[in-house]
Amino acid sequence: MARIVAGVATSHIPAIGAALDNGRTAEPYWKPVFAGYEFSKQWIADLAPDVIIEIYNDHASAFSLDIIPTFAIGCAAEFPIADEGWGPRKVPPVTGHPELAWHIAQSTILDEFDMTIANEMPVDHGLTVPLSITCGQPPQWPFPVIPLCVNVVQYPPPTGARCFKLGQAIARAVATFDQDLRVVIYGTGGMSHQLQGERAGLINRDFDKAFLDGMTKDPLALTRITHTEYMREAGSEGVEMVMWHIMRGALDADAAEVYRHYHVPASNTAAGLMIMENRRAT
Numbered sequence: 001m002a003r004i005v006a007g008v009a010t011s012h013i014p015a016i017g018a019a020l021d022n023g024r025t026a027e028p029y030w031k032p033v034f035a036g037y038e039f040s041k042q043w044i045a046d047l048a049p050d051v052i053i054e055i056y057n058d059h060a061s062a063f064s065l066d067i068i069p070t071f072a073i074g075c076a077a078e079f080p081i082a083d084e085g086w087g088p089r090k091v092p093p094v095t096g097h098p099e100l101a102w103h104i105a106q107s108t109i110l111d112e113f114d115m116t117i118a119n120e121m122p123v124d125h126g127l128t129v130p131l132s133i134t135c136g137q138p139p140q141w142p143f144p145v146i147p148l149c150v151n152v153v154q155y156p157p158p159t160g161a162r163c164f165k166l167g168q169a170i171a172r173a174v175a176t177f178d179q180d181l182r183v184v185i186y187g188t189g190g191m192s193h194q195l196q197g198e199r200a201g202l203i204n205r206d207f208d209k210a211f212l213d214g215m216t217k218d219p220l221a222l223t224r225i226t227h228t229e230y231m232r233e234a235g236s237e238g239v240e241m242v243m244w245h246i247m248r249g250a251l252d253a254d255a256a257e258v259y260r261h262y263h264v265p266a267s268n269t270a271a272g273l274m275i276m277e278n279r280r281a282t
């Protein structure tokens, strides 16, 4: 049987990818950001998962504003790197896991989540930057990745509570897959940031710290944060944090925090990373 052994939540700031791609990680601005990612690289290399489910949001790269699925799962064998306006990042294409992806699609849809099935989907910084953060710059990504895309760019995004329940449904799906796979789930986005309007540049350390603490203290309470509260407290793009709840919902209630990193600012954003493990996981 497949099982989820751990979760990673992390920001997906595009400038982090650019700093890596352009060899600038040792510069004073970037050094403390990347120093905090070293642990995660060793941790995931040691864990050597068989497959990753990566929750992220598309930034109008695969889906324009013509079609905006609330939840879309990538069932393809390979996902090309999106061109976000300055050419695709020079990172390896992402290998999928069609068998597990189709199983999750079937299981979650029959479990009453109306998932869109994507058989072709270029993946943007939302997906590639978390891979770069945790894997560095390998010639090929060390594991297959199932992209699961969430709408947080056009109102109304799903609620945190709905996202948490989707995470629980994903865990049920994985548990009924008949191959012996160790799965890690990534939830990306956030933390506090606002890229537009009068409050552009907003960062709220207190909100972010309470959110990180809440992932273990009371994750259900966190799911009750409304969109308006995210907007007010964490900025308009802070609403990306609803995706962390999918990761958290997919883990056991008593999952343990293994590591966190928080740094302000990286680009316009508070960069956060949290690693959690299921206690029963082996």
Ligand code: DHB
Binding pocket: 012, 013, 014, 015, 059, 189, 190, 193, 195, 237, 266, 267, 268, 269
């Ligand atoms: C930035 C952060 C994001 O999450 C994003 O999608 C785009 C830009 C930023 O900090 O610049």
Ligand code: FE
Binding pocket: 012, 059, 126, 189, 190, 240
């Ligand atoms: Fe983003």
